[in-house]
Amino acid sequence: MNYLITIIGPTAIGKTSLSIVLAQHFGCDIISCDSRQFYKEMRIGTAVPSDKELAIVTHHFIENKSIFDNYTVGDFEKETIVKLNELFLKNSIQIMVGGSGLYVNAILKGIDDFPEIDNSVRIKINADFEQFGIDYLQQKLKKLDLDYYHKIKVENPQTLQNPQRMKRFVEVCIATGKPYSSFLNQKNNRRNFTPIIIGLEAKREIMYDRIDQRVDLMITKGLFAEAEGLFKNKQLNALQTVGYKELFDFFESKTSLDFAIQEIKKNTRRFSKRQMTWFKKTEKVLWFDYLTKSDDIINSIENTIK
DSSP states (O other): OOEEEEEEOOTTSSHHHHHHHHHHHHTOOEEEOOTTTTBTTOTTTTTOOOHHHHHHSOEESSSOBOTTSOOOHHHHHHHHHHHHHHHHTTOSEEEEEOSOHHHHHHHHTOOOOOOOOOHHHHHHHHHHHHHHOHHHHHHHHHHHOHHHHHHHHHHOGGGGGOHHHHHHHHHHHHHHSSOGGGGTTOOOOOOSSEEEEEEEEOOHHHHHHHHHHHHHHHHHHTHHHHHHHHGGGTTSGGGOSTTTHHHHHHHTTSSOHHHHHHHHHHHHHHHHHHHHHHHTTSSSEEEEETTSOHHHHHHHHHHHHO
16 A cells, blocks of 8 residues: 655645655655745745755655746646656655645646647736736636636635636636636546645744744845846746745835835735635645644554554
């Protein structure tokens, strides 16, 4: 029997540290499931594990892509399943860690097949979004896939405020001429592992304080210079990310630097709230306070495996 220990939770909660302790204990590798840590140009702003942490345990899917690559959740699913099959030949226990709920689900449950999208469609939607804002995407989805729009509004309303997700829905509708929802639930994905899902959580005020500290640390480590070097490519999908967008506004003289930093903190807190909303809907999660001793979590995992 193969087991995939999957560590979930909001940003800055301590997932990376726990994953390394668990990987050392079980003698296995770590699959990174963070949709921005793939990109080698975004090291500081995505809180990539340190060189020391990366040296302790073998990590996969960290800094393995460029912001210029068109890399989708479907690509990640295919590559990760291949890698896991390879790793399970060496050890029946492996670890996956990350805060990107959609990508976690892609590995645990699989995703539906979608057609390739012509880049011209994506460019046009990005341009329209820049000009008209999130309301444009909402109205477009409402027109092209009314049933799915209402489903989101009822079940996951914060998604309607997520530009990346909304762009994806609209681009599929426009490129195929079919509702986005028509591509859902078409596959029966089988996995050769049993997931053991570990969730880390903390009181909101603690979580927010940890986020503020992380942002301050990123600034100290050089986030400003990193974002400045990426500014000329700010239109790329990978860079529509908290920590970069706010500094891009500063570079365009739309805000002050202090305001941009505060916006990073505020938007990261909002992101962490959306993460928890998503993860709290995940079934069969073993939830732990972020201060729980790793030995207690290991004991819980081993009892589950037994």
